Amino acid sequence: MIDLKALRENPDRFIDGARKKGVAVDIARLLALDAERRELGARQEALRAEQNRLSKEIGPKLGQLTGKLKSASGDDKAxxxxxxxxxxxxxxxxxxxxxxxEQRIASLEPEFNEILLRVPLPPDADVPVGTSSDDNVEIRRWAPNGWDFGKSFEANRGFKPRTHIELCEMHGLVDFPRGVKxxxxxxxxxxxDGMRLHQAVLRxxxxxxxxxxxxxxxxxxxLVREEAMTGxxxxxxxxxxxxxxxxxxxxGGYDMFLTGTGEVGLMGLHQDEILxxxxxxxxxxxVSTCFRREAGAAGKDTAGLYRIHQFDKVEQVVIDVADESKSRAHHRDMIGFVxxxxxRLELPYRLLQCCTGDLGVKNADMVDIECWMPGRGEPDANGVPSGAFGETHSASRLYDYQCRRLNMRYRPGGETGKGPTTFCYSLNNTVAASPRILxxxxxMHQNADGSVTIPEPLRPYMNGQARIG
RNA sequence: GGAGAGGUGGCAGAGCGGUUGAAUGCGCCGGAUUCGAAAUCCGGUUGGGCCUCCGGGUCCACGGGGGUUCGAAUCCCCCCCUCUCCGCCA
Structure with a gap:
């Protein structure tokens, strides 16, 4: 949720931000509702003040009169x-x-809240303006020794790559038909070994x-309540x-929702607290199981482990004071961990600065990390895929957008601080989402014979096993 | 699933229709005392909205929402949550 005061003071910033993000939201209408709400509220408040004043007077008087009433009769009583x-x-x-x-104010509430919750956090000034992921800007890329992004997999390794689907089938790592059944x-x-590798990465x-x-x-x-999802x-x-x-x-009283990321639980933890x-x-x-309906993705990435309804994810969040430079520093750190x-897993990847159109409502800034997946991309004449980057991580900076909704604050100046309560800043980033990262x-670690070399760091989690197949 | 009890400030715990945003204790903060500290004493100590000539004014909140009433922490209804006992169970 955005800061309503900031919106009143500088509506253009939010109108501009929504435009850059490609979010359709009627901010003018929101401001009009806000003004009306406040106007009615002020009038109501004045009447309440009068009512409170009268109540204080009336109490004793009424007490006296009811006392008299008991002993009175006839005309006196009347x-x-x-x-x-x-x-x-x-x-x-x-x-x-x-x-x-009260009724007039209440009648404004639903529309007011509906719009307010949809106003996106404006993107930071240094986020490139764009309409979709096509406009994201590559920051840098990395590859282990012996891997040249400029060459095909075959040119790099000396053999044609198998897709993960083929490898899974070859080694019995995944049973798709029965999963679908x-x-x-x-x-x-x-x-x-598919399950073992999955658990090894997560751990x-x-x-x-x-x-x-x-x-x-x-x-x-x-499995959470709606408030956690909204918050x-x-x-x-x-x-x-x-x-x-x-x-x-x-x-059952109320509906529950399956979370699409551990971020919901991690951030909900300190809801309504002053830290x-x-x-x-x-x-x-x-590490949590994540559930996604993938509504609107029908027909997209239908094969393999890429786009699935249920997966497991190690997720990191950082909650800190309201300080932009710290927020940026945490962002760098969290990306650095990934x-x-x-x-260490020797996976080639690139960092993408997401453009404004790709940020979503809650982010001021987002960097995606994509790993190179040799089995993705368009197949050539011989049916060998070109390889392509596929998103595996997403690092978001939210300023106080999320903590404002969650009502998560701190008091600057520490325990004895006299500063006003302030909403925290939050960030989140994937650490590893599996099976996609498989x-x-x-x-990348397949060999000419189809066997797969298990990356060194995962071996301790697989009882020392060094290869599959 | 059945039966019962209860949700009040950081915590404990009063209040059960009329200046009670809330006694009292603990904790915490400031001050006095002290060479310093403990003890003691004095004072302070919830969060939020709106307006402001920045002095302040005013409203809301005792789990949440509605109702009764001139007036609700106190009475009524619905919801949420916690605890105890029984049953069931990983």
Missing amino acids: AIEAEVAEIKAAPARLKEDIQAL IAGSRSYILTG FALDFMTNENGFRPLSVPV TGFFPAGRDQAYQINEADRG DEATLPLRYVT ETLLQ IPILE
């Missing part, structure tokens, strides 16, 4: 009753007016973040991407 009625009349009128205003399209079952990534980078490992709920900024915009568990209609500044920055990592991890691992 006179007192009339006086009581008169005293009650003024506040009663106020009450009617207040309630009328059980759970429908985009489902799979990791089998044997390696978690240990790397925990042991080497000082992140605190946490488990998170993946973390995934709703309402991404509502159609989340699986909804229908509990309300079967007497001690001394504890910041918070660095959390989790680069180190990919380099694609470059299998395809």
Whole structure:
């Protein structure tokens, strides 16, 4: 959620930001509703003040009169009753007016909130303007010794690559047909070394973040309430991407949602808290199963392990004070962790600065990391794929957009600080999402005979095994 | 799944229709005392919205929402959450 005060002071910044992101949102309407809301609110508040003042006067008077009423009779009684009625009349009128205003304000609320939640965080000034992922800008790329991006896989390695699908089939790493039988399209079952490799990557990534980078490992709920989805900024915009568990209609009270990332649980952790500044920055990592409907992606990446409804992901988040330079520094760090991890796995990758059109509502800045996947891309005349980059990581900077929604604050100046409570800044980044990352691992480390060399760092997690096949 | 109890400030815990945003204790902060500290004493100590001539004004919030009432932390209804016992169970 954006800062309403900032919007009032500088609407153009948000109008411009929404335009750059390609988000259609009627900010003029929002401002009009806001003005009306405040105007009505001010009038209501004045009436309430009057009502409160009268109540304080009336109490004792009423007490006296009801006392008299007990001993009174005849004309006296009637006179007192009339006086009581008169005293009650003024506040009663106020009450009617207040309630009328209350109703008018309430009638504005749904539209107001609907628009407010959809106003995107403006992109940072240094984010390239663009309309889609085609306009993303490459920052840099890296490849291990012996790999030249300028040459084909065959030219690099001396043999034609097999796709991960072929490799999985060859070594019995995944059972796609039975996955589909059980759970429908985009489902799979990791089998044997496939499952072992999957677990090895996840555990390696978690240990790397925990042991080497000082992140605190946490488990998170993946089945959450709607508030957690809205608070973390995934709703309402991404509502159609989340699986909804229908509990309300079967007497469960309320519906639940399956999370598409561990970010929801990690960020929801400190919802509604005022954090001690001394504890910041918070660095959390989790591994969780992620669920995505992939609505709107019908027919896209239907084969293999690339685009699937359920996967596991090691996710990192950082929560810190409201400071842009720190936010940028954390971003660099978090990207650096991933680069180190990919380099240890000897996977070629590139960093992409996402353009404004590719940021989504909640990010001010986002860098995607794509690994080289030899099995992707258009096949040539001989049916050998060209290879292509495929997104494996996404590092976001959100400023206070998310923490504002989550109501996560700190008080500058520490425990004894007198500063105003301030919304924290948050960031998140993938560490490793599997099985998608198995694609470059299998395809890049395949040998001429189809066997796959297991990258060194994963071997301890596979009982020392050095190759598959 | 059945039966019951309860949700009040950082914590503990009063209040159960009328200046109660809330007693009291603990904690915390400031000050006094002290060579210093402990103890003691004094004072302070929730969050948010709106308006502001920046002095301040005003409203909201006692799990959440609605209702009754001139007036609700206190009464009523719905929801959420926690705890205890029984049943079931990884």
